Amino acid sequence: MSRSPLPFDAHADPALLADLAARLRATRWPPAAAAPAWVHGTDLLWLQSLCSDWIARIDGTGPVDDWSDREHELVQIEDVSIHVVRGTSSKRRRDGIPLLLTHGWPSAFVEYLPALDMLTDPAAHGVTGPAFDVVLASLPGYGWSTRPDRAMTYAETARLWHVVMAELGYDRYGVGGGDFGSGVATMMAIQQPDRVIGLHLSTLELLPEVADHDSLSTEEREWRQADQAHWTIDGGYKAIQSTRPQSLAYALTDSPAGLAGWIGEKWHGWVEDPARLSASPLREVLLDVLTLYWTTGCIGPSMRDYADNRLHPPSLDGARIEVPTGIPLFADPGGIPPRHHVERLYNVAHWQDVPHGGHFAPAEAPRTFTGDICAFFAGLDI
Structure with missing residues (x-):
């Protein structure tokens, strides 16, 4: 059962913000790591600076977030309440191409806000291409979206997203x-391809399953080796979140400095240029993510994505996505697989080098991100 979308006030609770600032001031800091910065995890001085800026933002006279003045709604679908942010095309009526965008971990809908106005009115921002009616959906368990007790996998979330759009x-x-x-967008294209105009992936979450390893090309083998080497070093967070997320949730729900250290390490490691996290506007986006996770208490539920998808992995054996797919080559910490490997699963209609941007491309390079989406959809027969 579903109900009509309801407007939603997304302002942060002042009492929660006051408590947050007090907790940050009372942080009990560990000694610095006995290794070069970032080798053993989040650098102490970097994190102390980030937390100081977080306090200053809460205590300042300006807004404590960049999301409150957006158009928020809650959509009740079965046993899940889904939070969405709407952005309509330039004439303030629904005449743009409908576009549903979904974030990942450790992120939130706020990652897309720097690009939202460009997507709804690209011409006003010097971007060539069609305008969009944008829906930013918060994954179940993130922000104000609830998460039921049952498994919420790529496939189940994709099913819900089709209902939300209806x-x-x-x-x-x-x-x-x-x-x-x-991954959710990929499953949407698999489940109901007739409803999906085009599939745009700023990172590649789901890749083809290749049972016959002898069929892999030299380039595919080299990429796999590099990818495995990367995750051997960077995959510790994934191991704990996919097996014992609840144990970690107690610490991160109680300590904002701990939350900032855990999330900040991923942002620092996955953006194209970590130095940009030390200045606005990218630092403000990271602070928005931290404030959202803290004030909604969503870090624990969000980490369940890893456990749910480990226990209920998607089956892509024999799958082939015929929906036209656009893939901008934003920098990725694990490297980008060869195009012919990606084409084992996707109907790649757009494979584009981009000048800059990394894992959090909408926040890092909003103009580049918007331009790529506009170019991809402009080339489709809609």
Whole structure:
């Protein structure tokens, strides 16, 4: 059962913010790591600076977030309440291409806000291409979206997202995302391809399953080796979150400095240029993510994505996505697989080098991200 979308006030609770600032001031800091910065995890001085800026933002006279003045709604679908942010095309009516975008972990809808106005009115921002009616959906368990006790996998979230778009009045639409959002968008194209105009992936979450390893090309083998080597070093967070997320949740729900250290390490490691996290506007996006996770208490539920998808992995054996797929080559910590490997699963209609941007491309390079989406959808026969 579903109900009509309801407007939603997304302002942060002042009492929660006051408590947050007090907890940050009372942080009990560990000694610095006996290794070069970032080798053993989040650098102490970097984290102390980030937390100081977080306090200053809470205590300042300006807004404590960049999301409150957006158009927020809650959509009740079965046993899940889904939070969405709407952005309509330039004439303030629904005449753009419908586009559903989904974030990943450790991120939130706020990652897309730097690109939202460009997507709804690209011409006003010097970007060539069509305008979009944008829906930013918060994954179940993130921010104000609830998470039921049952497993919420790529496939189950994709199923819900089709229902959400129907509730919002859309029959056909483009879908896109990064990280977990990329996996959800991929499953949407598999489940109901006739409803998906085009699939845009800023990162590649789901890749083809190749049973016959002898069929892999030299380039595919080299990429796999590099990818495995990367995750041997960077995969510790994934191991704990996919097996014992609840144990970690107690610490991160109680300590904002701990939360900032855990999330900040991933942002620092996955953006194209970590130095940009030390200055606005990218630092403000990271602070928005931290404030959202803290004030909604969503770090624990969000980490369940890893456990749910480990226990209920998607089956892509024999799958082939015929929906036209656009893939901008934003920098990725694990490297980018060869195009012919990706084409084992996806109908790649757009494979584009981009000048800059990394794992959190909408926040890192909003103009580049918007331009790529516009170019991809402009080339489709819609």
